[in-house]
Amino acid sequence: MVLVDTHCHLQANQFQEDREEVLARALARLDWLVVVGDDLPTSSLAADLVRDRVYATAGIHPYHASNVDSETLDELRALLARPGVIALGEIGLDYFHEYSPRVDQARAFEQQLALAGELRKPVVIHNRDADADTLAILRNHSERLPGCIMHCFGADAAFAEQCVDTGFYVSFAGNVTFPKAEKLREAARAVPLERLLVETDAPYLAPLPHRGKRCEPWHVELTARALAVEKGVSPDEFGAVTTANARRVYALELAVETPPQASLLGLQACCEQ
Numbered sequence: 001m002v003l004v005d006t007h008c009h010l011q012a013n014q015f016q017e018d019r020e021e022v023l024a025r026a027l028a029r030l031d032w033l034v035v036v037g038d039d040l041p042t043s044s045l046a047a048d049l050v051r052d053r054v055y056a057t058a059g060i061h062p063y064h065a066s067n068v069d070s071e072t073l074d075e076l077r078a079l080l081a082r083p084g085v086i087a088l089g090e091i092g093l094d095y096f097h098e099y100s101p102r103v104d105q106a107r108a109f110e111q112q113l114a115l116a117g118e119l120r121k122p123v124v125i126h127n128r129d130a131d132a133d134t135l136a137i138l139r140n141h142s143e144r145l146p147g148c149i150m151h152c153f154g155a156d157a158a159f160a161e162q163c164v165d166t167g168f169y170v171s172f173a174g175n176v177t178f179p180k181a182e183k184l185r186e187a188a189r190a191v192p193l194e195r196l197l198v199e200t201d202a203p204y205l206a207p208l209p210h211r212g213k214r215c216e217p218w219h220v221e222l223t224a225r226a227l228a229v230e231k232g233v234s235p236d237e238f239g240a241v242t243t244a245n246a247r248r249v250y251a252l253e254l255a256v257e258t259p260p261q262a263s264l265l266g267l268q269a270c271c272e273q
């Protein structure tokens with residue numbers, strides 16, 4: 001089974017004791033993975049972890065939106081110039097926690113989307129209880145964005161369809177395996193296989209049967225198997241298609257500077273509204 005973890009936080013403290021072992025287990029089973037930053041320190045650590053088959057993102061999570069100023073954006077720009085830092089994220093809106101006021105969240109989100117548009121980097125989006133505003137802001141920028149991932153999707157099927165219609169990719173994490181997550185499974189069924197991604201968000205949200213324990217990237221296999229059932233395809237087909245999706249949205253061909261392939265067409269399609 002070919003598979004990638006499109007979103008994990010391997011730089012997190014939860015992996016301090018055994019990070020290299022966790023990474024070795026992941027790379028033994030997965031094609032590649034993406035270590036996602038959520039502030040400047042974690043984005044810098046993510047960039048430090050880049051190596052063969054390990055990529056990183058840099059961005060400021062809405063939790064920390066109030067801290068974003070022009071200096072932050074300059075530092076993000078520098079991180080995004082480092083090798084293997086392939087996307088801007090995770091960024092977005094979180095109205096559930098509202099650790100930063102909504103007005104600050106919107107400002108930081110807009111500023112980082114503008115940066116992504118300028119640098120032509122795909123974006124990794126965190127949205128919690130802010131569906132309408134997230135989509136409205138993204139639509140303002142979607143023409144300049146080469147790709148957009150709705151990470152750890154937590155909304156309903158109708159919103160998933162709106163995201164797909166806008167050209168986005170929709171990524172599901174381990175919580176889609178939980179018994180009470182029928183709404184999430186319905187959303188996954190509503191997303192065409194060609195727009196689906198799978199992730200762990202490790203160390204959080206371990207899929208069954210590891211629920212409540214530390215999640216690590218190879219657990220993405222369990223989530224992929226559950227999603228394959230929902231989509232009515234074999235695990236092998238699910239892995240192959242979602243891996244191709246991940247390469248396309250993260251523009252991996254560009255990241256490793258090999259000649260662009262047909263996937264560039266997919267990138268353009270992603271910008272269309």
Ligand code: NI
Nearest residue numbers: 007036090201
């Ligand atoms: Ni995350």
